Amino acid sequence: MTAGRAALVATIAAAAAAAGGLGGGGGAAGAKTRTTSVGIGEREFRISVYRKHVLPGKVRFNVTNHGEDAHNLRVIGPGSGGPQRATSPEIKANAQDTLTVTLRTRGIYKLVCTLADHESRGMVSFVRVVKKL
Numbered sequence: 001m002t003a004g005r006a007a008l009v010a011t012i013a014a015a016a017a018a019a020g021g022l023g024g025g026g027g028a029a030g031a032k033t034r035t036t037s038v039g040i041g042e043r044e045f046r047i048s049v050y051r052k053h054v055l056p057g058k059v060r061f062n063v064t065n066h067g068e069d070a071h072n073l074r075v076i077g078p079g080s081g082g083p084q085r086a087t088s089p090e091i092k093a094n095a096q097d098t099l100t101v102t103l104r105t106r107g108i109y110k111l112v113c114t115l116a117d118h119e120s121r122g123m124v125s126f127v128r129v130v131k132k133l
Contacts, residue, residue: 035060035100038127040111042091043067045118047111047125056106056129061099065091071113071123073099078107078129090115103129 035058039050043066063073070092075085086101103109106129113123 034058037062040064040073040125041066042071042073042113042123044069045121045123047073047113047123049111049125049127052126053128053130053133054103055131055133056104058100058102059127061088061101061111062096063088063091063099064096065093068093069118070115071118072115073097074112074114075099075101075103075109076112077109078103078105080108080110082107082109085109087114105129106131 034055036051036054037060038054040061040063041048041050042063061073061075063071065071070090072088072090074087076082077085085103086099088097088099091097108126108128111125111127112119
């Protein structure tokens with residue numbers, strides 16, 4: 001094998017390993033490190049969720065405020081009466097924030113804006129943690 005070909009093979013193998021394509025098993029260890037990204041759009045007075053079903057594990061909510069008012073995002077659950085999992089800081093108009101939370105238990109998690117009367121005016125949505133997609 002030529003030196004150039006060996007370098008190409010090593011590069012491909014390194015990229016595959018970094019993506020989780022190579023290596024021993026990858027089973028439970030891979031599941032623990034998985035992070036699912038979920039896009040969230042907020043505006044007066046609604047929350048749009050761009051991925052409504054996720055697997056158990058870390059979830060990164062990428063929140064964009066498309067509105068004129070400031071908003072935030074609180075994750076509650078599972079169940080609407082469940083514990084508060086995390087709350088983002090106030091997100092100003094046309095700004096973004098990222099909120100990462102570990103959701104281990106299957107079920108429905110409530111997403112709300114807790115500023116002023118935003119929740120009662122419709123800033124509520126949901127994401128479901130499922131066993132399989």
